[in-house]
Every structure is written in structure tokens, then in C-alpha cells.
Amino acid sequence: MKRVLGLLFLFCVAAVSAQDFKIGVTANIHKSSIVNIHDVSKPAWGGGFGVFGEIPLVNNDIFDSAWLYLVPQIEYSMQGENAEPYANQPKQQFPNHYIGVPIYIKYFFHPNGWKGPLFVMAGPRAEFLISHDRKGPEVYPQFVDQEQKINSVGFGLSVGAGLKLSDKLEAFVRFDRGFSKIYPDYTHKSTTYNRLLGVGINYYIKSE
Numbered sequence: 001m002k003r004v005l006g007l008l009f010l011f012c013v014a015a016v017s018a019q020d021f022k023i024g025v026t027a028n029i030h031k032s033s034i035v036n037i038h039d040v041s042k043p044a045w046g047g048g049f050g051v052f053g054e055i056p057l058v059n060n061d062i063f064d065s066a067w068l069y070l071v072p073q074i075e076y077s078m079q080g081e082n083a084e085p086y087a088n089q090p091k092q093q094f095p096n097h098y099i100g101v102p103i104y105i106k107y108f109f110h111p112n113g114w115k116g117p118l119f120v121m122a123g124p125r126a127e128f129l130i131s132h133d134r135k136g137p138e139v140y141p142q143f144v145d146q147e148q149k150i151n152s153v154g155f156g157l158s159v160g161a162g163l164k165l166s167d168k169l170e171a172f173v174r175f176d177r178g179f180s181k182i183y184p185d186y187t188h189k190s191t192t193y194n195r196l197l198g199v200g201i202n203y204y205i206k207s208e
Helices: 002-017
Strands: 022-035 041-056 068-083 092-108 118-132 153-164 169-178 193-206
Touching (some): 022 169, 041 092, 068 193, 092 153, 118 169, 153 193
Antiparallel strands (some): 022 041, 022 193, 041 068, 068 092, 092 118, 118 153, 169 193
């Protein structure tokens, strides 16, 4: 948690120290899963919400004319997955909730020099586990011991694309792919990692 607070502090300092910046809130709904952990897995629905800053990286002499931004973000993300067991057994659920810290480079297409509404974004994402659970029957007893320990810190890559709908509102689609092992003792298959695919909106509270 100290790391999360430290990142939040750096986020605030970066936003306040920038001459021209935007601040907003973000929310998304997504399907997430933990790759390579269960024989028959189904993505779990979840959601996320957070705050972000948008700092221009190019000359911004004309209002809202920048087309390249640094976008630090901090968010609460509900992730995990469902494991569909064999026969008539109830399903297992693995809800894992994180504080996520993606840092995007955001690029607006600007044909003929004019900033357009379409954008793409990409950057690293750190995640800090704040809660995890296991619900349902022990239908995979051979894996139970391997799933007792879970890493509390991970990292990955987040990419997305979107459309600016107005001065205050954007819509986007986003894909996150983790590179860290979620269950360090899991040996049944290759590295376990988080992934999610979602859609969301950004709403700007403060403009440049």
C-alpha cells in the first residue's frame, strides 16, 4: 500500500507541476481471466474506475491543439476469472481486486496538422493486489496447494484506442496483458498472468 500511495503522490506532483494539463475520471467494464491456470476457464465480468492526468508533450500554443500526451492513471480494478468444472459441479470463482497504475503515451491522429478525434494509447501498467478470494467447490484438488500463494505486485502492458466525443467525454476500448506470474507455485502449465479486455469512458473535470 505504501507503494500505491507513493505513486499517487507522484501522479499529483506531475499534474500540478505541468503548465497545461487536464484531470479526469475514468470508468470501464471488462472481462478478465488468469491465463494458464485452469483446464476449463471462463472470463469474469468486472469493472474499474479511477482518476487520470493528461499532460501535453508537444507545443500547445492553440487551445487543445496538442496531439501527444503523457497520461498517468490510478484505478481500482475488479479482476479474476471463473473456472467451469466438469459434470454438474458448481463453478469456481477467483475474484482478485487490484490497484492499477497504467502510464500511457496517448497519440491523436492529426491529418493536415489538425488534431482529430481518433486516438491510440499504450504504456506499462503496474498492479497491486488488495484482495483475493476463492469461491466454490474444490474440483481441482491437485492444484489447491499451488493456488494458496499469490503475488501481490505485478506488471504488464496496456493498449487501447478511442474516440473523442466532446470536449469533456471520450470512449475507448482497452486490452491489458500481464507479464508477471500470478501464482508463483503453479507448475501445471506455463506462466500464469492476468489479462483483460474492456470498454470505457473518460470524463474531463479540468481542461487546459
